[in-house]
Amino acid sequence: MHTCNAPRLDARLAAAYDFVRPGHAAADIGCDHGKLSAALAGSGRCPLVLACDLRPGPLEKARMTCAPYGDKVQCRLGSGLSVLEPGEVDDIIIAGMGAETIIEILEAAPWVFDARYNLVLVPATKHSILRRWLARRGFALRAETLCQAAGRWYAVMNAQYTGAAREPDGLFCLTGLTNGQPGCSEYYAVQNEKLKKYRLGLPEGTERDAVGELIAELDALAAR
Ligand SMILES: C[S@@+](CC[C@H](N)C(=O)[O-])C[C@H]1O[C@@H](n2cnc3c(N)ncnc32)[C@H](O)[C@@H]1O
Structure with a gap:
């Protein structure tokens, strides 16, 4: 500092x-x-x-x-x-x-x-x-x-x-090295809100499903 x-x-x-x-x-x-x-x-x-x-x-x-x-x-x-x-x-x-x-x-x-x-x-x-x-x-x-x-x-x-x-996986892109740092749950919740909005705009199909899985993973991390 x-x-x-x-x-x-x-x-x-x-x-x-x-x-x-x-x-x-x-x-x-x-x-x-x-x-x-x-x-x-x-x-x-x-x-x-x-x-x-x-x-x-x-x-x-x-x-x-x-x-x-x-x-x-x-x-x-x-x-x-x-x-x-x-x-x-x-x-x-x-x-x-x-x-x-x-x-x-x-x-x-x-x-x-x-x-x-x-x-x-x-x-x-x-x-x-x-x-x-x-x-x-x-x-x-x-x-x-x-x-x-x-x-x-x-x-x-x-x-x-x-x-x-x-090629990094989706969860790495969203969280990087932040897991366990003070405030990370709140950060993940904010990231997930954006991801949820993005998913709403996707047509039914593979990407929408994959993003849904990512949202669930991020929710689980945020809840820890
Ligand atoms: C929001 S300020 C950030 C100031 C400071 N780095 C900070 O983080 O507090 C963004 C600055 O980047 C400058 N900027 C935008 N594009 C740039 C570029 N391609 N090369 C150099 N400076 C750029 C803008 O002129 C502006 O002064």
């Missing part, structure tokens, strides 16, 4: 901070307000932080937040990982975007499919889609922290490329 004069982090960004490896240069992609970049640089956890955003307005906010940390934070304007040279940082954080955007950003940078990079991913939505993509594309989920911020559940994911691509 960070302890410095940098802005306070919500539970989600605090969990992301904890997955960043001390002593490594990091990039905060979609940094917006710059709070995480400031905490990583201000605490001394990272010798260099690249605070990056697609839009000038958010990047300006980050520039102001990170101003006290001088050249320990560099601000870069542009999409995803296109603003980085391969190998420039070791740890890459992408927080506060939907799973599909995170996936697009990673797919657009083939160099990130390499075990040297420590990925910290905080999808704002569709956690299960990101877990499935990671497994299919050969990334191992090393750790995951379930947390609540502003009344919503977040899964903060720490992933590393291994090259061992696999």
Whole structure:
């Protein structure tokens, strides 16, 4: 947990901070307000932080937040990982975007499919889609922290490329490594509500039946 004069982090960004490896240069992609970049640089956890955003307005906010940390934070304007040279940082954080955007950003940078990079991913939505993509594309989920911020559940994911691509089962996509963590029953109940709505839109048949089975499995996990 960070302890410095940098802005306070919500539970989600605090969990992301904890997955960043001390002593490594990091990039905060979609940094917006710059709070995480400031905490990583201000605490001394990272010798260099690249605070990056697609839009000038958010990047300006980050520039102001990170101003006290001088050249320990560099601000870069542009999409995803296109603003980085391969190998420039070791740890890459992408927080506060939907799973599909995170996936697009990673797919657009083939160099990130390499075990040297420590990925910290905080999808704002569709956690299960990101877990499935990671497994299919050969990334191992090393750790995951379930947390609540502003009344919503977040899964903060720490992933590393291994090259061992696999087809994950549905329950893994929905739960990842969260089983047994504080709040997991509530998280599963929320996930299951979404799954139930999705199932309602499916025609009678195999997928509808399979989703029904998944709902029952998740209900059983939530009830433990
Ligand atoms: C909701 S904010 C998240 C801020 C912070 N990372 C957090 O989790 O609190 C999302 C930020 O991502 C930026 N963004 C969206 N798509 C992006 C992309 N492809 N590359 C870089 N930044 C992007 C937006 O401009 C916005 O500032």
